Amino acid sequence: xxxxxxxxxxxxxxxxxxxxxxxxxxxxxxxxxxxxxxxxxxxxxxxxxxxxxxxxxxxxxxxxxxxxxxxxxxxxxxxxxxxxxxxxxxxxxxxxxxxxxxxxxxxxxxxxxxxxxxxxxxxxxxxxxxxxxxxxxxxxxxxxxxxxxxxxxxxxxxxxxxxxxxxxxxxxxxxxxxxxxxxxxxxxxxxxxxxxxxxxxxxxxxxxxxxxxxxxxxxxxxxxxxxxxxxxxxxxxxxxxxxxxxxxxxxxxxxxxxxxxxxxxxxxxxxxxxxxxxxxxxxxxxxxxxxxx
Amino acid sequence: xxxxxxxxxxxxxxxxxxxxxxxxxxxxxxxxxxxxxxxxxxxxxxxxxxxxxxxxxxxxxxxxxxxxxxxxxxxxxxxxxxxxxxxxxxxxxxxxxxxxxxxxxxxxxxxxxxxxxxxxxxxxxxxxxxxxxxxxxxxxxxxxxxxxxxxxxxxxxxxxxxxxxxxxxxxxxxxxxxxxxxxxxxxxxxxxxxxxxxxxxxxxxxxxxxxxxxxxxxxxxxxxxxxxxxxxxxxxxxxxxxxxxxxxxxxxxxxxxxxxxxxxxxxxxxxxxxxxxxxxxxxxxxxxxxxxxxxxxxxxxxxxxxxxxxxxxxxx
Numbered sequence: 001x002x003x004x005x006x007x008x009x010x011x012x013x014x015x016x017x018x019x020x021x022x023x024x025x026x027x028x029x030x031x032x033x034x035x036x037x038x039x040x041x042x043x044x045x046x047x048x049x050x051x052x053x054x055x056x057x058x059x060x061x062x063x064x065x066x067x068x069x070x071x072x073x074x075x076x077x078x079x080x081x082x083x084x085x086x087x088x089x090x091x092x093x094x095x096x097x098x099x100x101x102x103x104x105x106x107x108x109x110x111x112x113x114x115x116x117x118x119x120x121x122x123x124x125x126x127x128x129x130x131x132x133x134x135x136x137x138x139x140x141x142x143x144x145x146x147x148x149x150x151x152x153x154x155x156x157x158x159x160x161x162x163x164x165x166x167x168x169x170x171x172x173x174x175x176x177x178x179x180x181x182x183x184x185x186x187x188x189x190x191x192x193x194x195x196x197x198x199x200x201x202x203x204x205x206x207x208x209x210x211x212x213x214x215x216x217x218x219x220x221x222x223x224x225x226x227x228x229x230x231x232x233x234x235x236x237x238x239x240x241x242x243x244x245x246x247x248x249x250x251x252x253x254x255x256x257x258x259x260x261x262x263x264x265x266x267x268x269x270x271x272x273x274x275x276x277x278x279x280x281x282x283x284x285x286x287x288x289x290x291x292x293x
Numbered sequence: 294x295x296x297x298x299x300x301x302x303x304x305x306x307x308x309x310x311x312x313x314x315x316x317x318x319x320x321x322x323x324x325x326x327x328x329x330x331x332x333x334x335x336x337x338x339x340x341x342x343x344x345x346x347x348x349x350x351x352x353x354x355x356x357x358x359x360x361x362x363x364x365x366x367x368x369x370x371x372x373x374x375x376x377x378x379x380x381x382x383x384x385x386x387x388x389x390x391x392x393x394x395x396x397x398x399x400x401x402x403x404x405x406x407x408x409x410x411x412x413x414x415x416x417x418x419x420x421x422x423x424x425x426x427x428x429x430x431x432x433x434x435x436x437x438x439x440x441x442x443x444x445x446x447x448x449x450x451x452x453x454x455x456x457x458x459x460x461x462x463x464x465x466x467x468x469x470x471x472x473x474x475x476x477x478x479x480x481x482x483x484x485x486x487x488x489x490x491x492x493x494x495x496x497x498x499x500x501x502x503x504x505x506x507x508x509x510x511x512x513x514x515x516x517x518x519x520x521x522x523x524x525x526x527x528x529x530x531x532x533x534x535x536x537x538x539x540x541x542x543x544x545x546x547x548x549x550x551x552x553x554x555x556x557x558x559x560x561x562x563x564x565x566x567x568x569x570x571x572x573x574x575x576x577x578x579x580x581x582x583x584x585x586x587x588x589x590x591x592x593x594x595x596x597x598x599x600x601x602x603x604x605x606x607x608x609x
Contacts, residue, residue, distance in 0.1 A: 043396050094580060100396045101342045102579050105536070108529060109575025116568030230407045230525065233400040237393070267415060274408035278389050281401065285392040 012263050013142035019259015020252065021148055021217065024155035025051075027251025028210040029232045031162055032203035034241040038179035039199045042092060042103030047207050048229025049114040052222060054080050054208025055215040056118060059129050069132035069216070076212045077205035084204035088197050096196075111226060118222035126219025151213050158209065159248045166244050175199065234277040240290015250288060298544065306450055316446040317514065322554040323453040324511040329534040329546030330460050331503030336532075337541030338464055339496045340476035341391075344399045344528050345406030346504050348386065351523025352409060353379040353505030358425040358518035359418050367435040368448075372509040379505020380498060382409070387497030391490055394479075406528060413523050424519030428512055445514065452510055456503055461543060463499065472496055504531075526568075533571055536578050539585025548587060 029047055036044050044050075057076040061067030067075060087110065095102050136145035166172035177185045178192055186192045211225075218224060239250030254273050262269040280288060310316040328350055335341045357375035360366050366374070390401045413419045420426070430439040439445045463469050471492055474482045483489050512518050521527060530553065538549025553571075560567045582589055 037396075043400070091576065091580065098583075101399065102583070104342070104344075104396060104399055105532065106576060106579045108532075109572045109579065112526075112529065112568045112572030112575065114572075116565045116572060119568070120565040226525070230403055234404040234407075237397060237400055237404065270411040270414075271408045274404050274411075277401070277404055281389050281392050 009141045010143070015259040015263045016256060017142070017144070017148055017152070017259075019256045019262070020152050021255070022258060023252035023255020024152055024159075025210050025214060025228065025251075026232055026235045026255055027159050027248045028155055028206050029228065030235045030239065030247045030251050031159060031244065032206040033232065033236055034244065034247050035162075035166070035175075036200055036203040037241055039175065039182075039196050040088075040092065040103070041096060041100050042107065043100065044200075044203065045104055045107035045229065046087070046110045046114065047107075047204070047232070048225030048227075049111045050080050050084065050204045050225070051207040051211040051214070051228065052118065052220075052225035053083070053114065054211025055129070055220045055224065056122075056211075056222075057208070058212040058215050059127055059220040062129065063127075069130075069212070073209065073212050077208040080208035080211075081201040081205035085197055085201050088200045092200070093193075111229075115222055115226060122222060124222065126221040126224075129215040129220050131216045147216060151217070155210070155213065158206070159251075162206070163244045163248060231273055234273050236287075238273075238277050238280045238287060240287025242287075243289040246289025295543065302544075303454065306454075310443060310446055316442045318554070318558065320442075320446055320449045320514040321511070322551045323449055323547075324507050324514060325531070325534060325554055326507075326547035326550035327453055327456045327510065328504055328507035328531050329538070329550045330457060331500045331507060332531045333535045333540065333542075333546040334460055334463065334500045334503070335496060336535060338469060338472045338476060339493060341394075341493065341497070342399045342532075343390075343402040343497075343500070344525070344532070345386070345402035345404075345409075346500075346531050347523050347525060347527035348406035348409040349379040349383060349501040349504035350508035350511075350527060350531075351413065351518075351520075352382055353508035354512045354518040354522045355413060355419050355425065357509035358428045358512045361431050361512070362425055362428045363418075365429075365431060368431050368433045368439055368513060371431065372452075372506065372513070375509030375512070376502050376505045379508065380502040383498040383501025383505075384494075387494045387501065391493045391497060403525060403528065406523070407525065410520070410523050410525070413520060419518075419520075422520065424517060424521075426517055428516045428518065430513055430516065439513070449510055449514060452506065456506060457547070460503070464543070468492070468495075530571075533575060536585055537574065539588030539591075540583075542585065542587040542591065545585050545587035549585065552586075 029051060033044060033047055036042065036047075054076050057079050058067075058069065058072035061072050061075065062069070091106060091110075092103065095106060131147050133145075133147040133150055136143055136147075136149075138144075166175055174185065174190055174195065178190075178195055182192050214224070235250055235254055236247075238254065239246045241247070254276065257276070258269060258272055261272040268275070306319070309319055328346070331349075332343065332346050335343050353375035356378040357371045360371040360374050361368070386402065386405050390398055390405065393401060414421065430445060432438050433448060437444065437448075439448060464472075471482065471487055474485075474487070475489055475492060479489055482492075508522060511522075534549035534553045535546045536549065537545075537552055538547065539545030556570070557567060560570065578585065584592060
């Protein structure tokens with residue numbers, strides 16, 4: 001077997017794969033955040049909690065209702081999206097005319113509520129979720145577990161499909177126009193408030209989908225979302241929220257960089273994304289793909 | 294009006310331990326009151342929402358705790374060292390964070406504080422998950438014994454009153470007026486020839502230093518520095534205190550700190566529900582009482598004294 005800079009290839013490619021998977025979650029969550037922010041002018045702090053709820057719905061379904069992973073992959077995002085619609089209709093809607101900061105504070109309040117309730121119900125320790133695709137294939141230079149391969153491929157497809165819908169379809173054109181000038185879009189006879197609600201539901205559903213995919217890899221845990229969302233915020237700052245493709249590229253790229261850091265300098269792996277954020281802010285304050293607003 | 298309230302509160306503070314109030318409770322609330330005042334200096338007077346103030350509070354408490362326990366310096370020197378550490382961190386973090394405004398500023402400060410948190414998890418001197426425990430209360434100036442809660446109480450009251458007066462002075466100085474101008478209309482302030490970034494940075498550093506003072510004093514009182522001090526829920530807590538009391542009011546943050554600390558004390562027995570209740574309070578205030586308790590009272594007072602309706606909307 002060959003060695004690269006004294007690192008065995010198994011470890012290198014293993015971490016690279018894990019980095020890609022983390023990157024997939026960063027991409028899916030920052031995508032949802034960007035789409036929601038574009039239309040609602042709200043940074044959805046609850047995004048991490050909704051990711052966590054997605055995982056918990058899947059776990060709950062498997063544990064008590066016998067719903068398997070593949071069904072949960074569809075059911076769980078729908079359930080969480082419905083909860084998102086309720087949240088938007090009852091609370092978020094009232095804040096659109098105010099400073100963006102109030103949206104952040106409100107959704108932060110819901111993070112505390114959801115996390116507190118799940119911690120009360122399930123404790124702080126993780127709940128294991130059975131791997132639906134056991135086994136894997138030996139590629140010669142590394143062992144590829146089927147499930148991890150599936151996560152990378154599926155999340156890539158989801159991200160690209162989202163990009164396609166927003167950038168290339170009529171529905172996406174409405175969405176982009178609504179982001180640019182909601183009043184004018186309304187004047188053309190499009191139901192903007194409903195579009196806003198559905199956009200929020202979509203972004204939240206995406207977060208829940210990522211949560212279901214994360215369940216077999218990490219343990220299902222009430223705090224899994226809040227730790228992730230802060231990293232995703234840094235990802236959003238690095239990429240800027242201007243471009244859909246930018247969010248996808250930044251998410252996957254930073255995941256890979258984080259994975260590589262784990263191989264070469266593990267002490268810095270928890271902070272590397274924040275360090276990159278600092279550098280990007282010093283060099284290009286608007287973010288790699290963003291425009292200052 | 295303000296002056297009467299201030300003297301009344303000061304008198305109440307001075308006699309409180311003699312009329313049966315538990316001094317450690319007041320000291321803790323005063324420390325968090327200072328923390329909230331520091332945070333309010335940014336959100337209330339410059340309009341910058343920092344979601345990472347725990348990094349200054351926590352790092353100062355670690356530095357002070359380490360110096361008190363391992364190096365055995367006297368109380369005031371340890372506190373000064375903690376404040377210095379927070380100030381330096383404030384310069385670095387502020388220099389990075391003021392490059393963006395609004396929502397991005399909040400996300401950047403949150404990310405930076407998470408970085409500091411991970412540093413504290415790994416650094417050897419912080420004691421990891423255990424934190425720094427049973428920190429001795431070294432004597433003040435090397436001679437005045439602070440082991441008794443009563444002596445310490447008056448020291449902490451002196452610090453808190455000093456911090457309060459300092460912030461009051463800052464807000465009512467020409468510097469404070471410029472800060473408010475930046476909050477109201479940044480482009481206008483720039484066009485009037487003010488170097489907006491420099492003002493913002495100075496306000497940020499002052500706020501960081503005061504947050505550090507709060508953290509250092511808290512270590513002296515509670516004799517404990519732990520990861521809780523530097524983790525993001527702490528940043529959320531100080532936001533909650535300021536929101537409850539009233540953003541941009543002088544007394545609001547202190548009142549908010551007393552209310553939140555009292556709430557935590559009474560609810561300590563029900564564990565995770567504290568989080569839920571704090572979240573509910575957040576939601577209610579953001580939806581219905583954005584001015585906070587003091588802000589709403591002041592609005593009520595204004596309405597009763599000025600019957601003529603004014604067109605000017607209160608700043609939010």
